[in-house]
Amino acid sequence: DVKVTQSSRYLVKRTGEKVFLECVQDMDHENMFWYRQDPGLGLRLIYFSYDVKMKEKGDIPEGYSVSREKKERFSLILESASTNQTSMYLCASSLRLRGQFFGPGTRLTVL
């Protein structure tokens, strides 16, 4: 089975802190994605990557950056966390031309 793991299930940070969310997949998938999920808004794409060191902006990249130094790992970075970034963050991975597999999510609260 595909396994996508995220470094934390719950995270509480203060406004202005730098936050790192880590995602690792074990199936040699080319594509990796970061979404945020908010009530009534569904899943919104923040960034995705289709290869090591490659990244593409999604629909809501403002306030976020990403890093993909190794194929299995995709990191989401909040340079200076703000309260409006309180959300559920979901990482996903996929092979080219296949469906996406999601991790369990990280619920981030910014105080």
Next chain:
Amino acid sequence: GENVEQHPSTLSVQEGDSAVIKCTYSDSASNYFPWYKQELGKGPQLIIDIRSNVGEKKDQRIAVTLNKTAKHFSLHITETQPEDSAVYFCAASIIQNNNDMRFGAGTRLTVKP
């Protein structure tokens, strides 16, 4: 870009009844349509998908139908069970575009025992 609308937002059925969730999409170039089930506290799980060269696909109690002309697709769950209770998301993408996917807003399905 692609826009996916999903209805209803909530659905309550009696155990053993069928449930149907409908989605429409806007981009006629979309050719891949997955459905995800998200249980409380978990990430979405891919439960079934369909490509545009197929009109219907079944997997045990779940089935998906696709009408390319009308640009809509539906999830059908038969003989519902309490463990089917979850939020279901539809999605659409052009699968050649590195899987850039657009999701519906979700349907909260409750199956009453």
